[in-house]
Amino acid sequence: MSDLLERLRGRGWRVTSQRRVVAEVLDGDHVHLTADEVHARAVRRLPEISRATVYNTLGEMVSLGEVLEVSTDGRAKRYDPNAHRPHQHLVCSGCGTIRDVHTTGDPLSQLPAEERFGFTVSAAEITYRGLCPSCA
Amino acid sequence: MSDLLERLRGRGWRVTSQRRVVAEVLDGDHVHLTADEVHARAVRRLPEISRATVYNTLGEMVSLGEVLEVSTDGRAKRYDPNAHRPHQHLVCSGCGTIRDVHTTGDPLSQLPAEERFGFTVSAAEITYRGLCPSCA
DNA sequence: TCCTACGATGGACGCAGTCCAGGTCAAGAA
């Protein structure tokens, strides 16, 4: 049983075979899958699972803060199961590979008060872009 | 004549009424419009202009580095005419308003070599999220 | 003024994501 599923159960989630499979797909592979990729992998284990259910389940995991949504290009959103350790993303402009990276210092502290325009700023997402070794 | 259009002409762009109108729409209003909003405003000045032309023109301006594409939500891309001064974005989670902001220090220097995994890192985009004064 | 290659048009198409009416089932109660 995955940690993710355990945490969700602890929050009063009804555990169904569909939700289990989606959680396992995300937990098993620490890459950043699109919803359709999650669906494709889920179908291997549970052929009847529908696309709508995958979208719903991913959306619920995101609202519960157990999974992060990242959209680094204008295309499909990707889902990041590594929601409990703060991190940023490094994206290859060639092949689209995404890696989790850790920065020194807190990005929020780099935004001076006079640049906040009265906003209550609560988060900062950094996307680093470049070429991976294979694409360079 | 807008600066933007002057620069584009200098790059050998054929200047048509459609391209002029798109450039003027972007230049006139320093907000971050979606392609459809650009189209809606362009139609007021040139009723026959097509959606495809607006998309093509925006895409060309982006490839020429004269306009930036920003996608802060998973929805429509927005176009930022302020491509020549490095800046980051502050987005209201309530209403979606986007403001250009300037950080202290260079975000690239916050990514240590051992976190680069052999990538040639060339850019960093920061999206700050929070609530604007009206939404707070 | 003429020519022609580059640009514009608009309608069809594709992908990502959402919605909905109706059928199904997990989990608590007895």
Place this chain on the structure above:
DNA sequence: TTCTTGACCTGGACTGCGTCCATCGTAGGA
């Protein structure tokens, strides 16, 4: 164990954003 019920799942239609393409129009050089 069986019953009950409301939460959940399904599949197909639908929407929004963006792209493609065949055809027509025109900016700008000769």
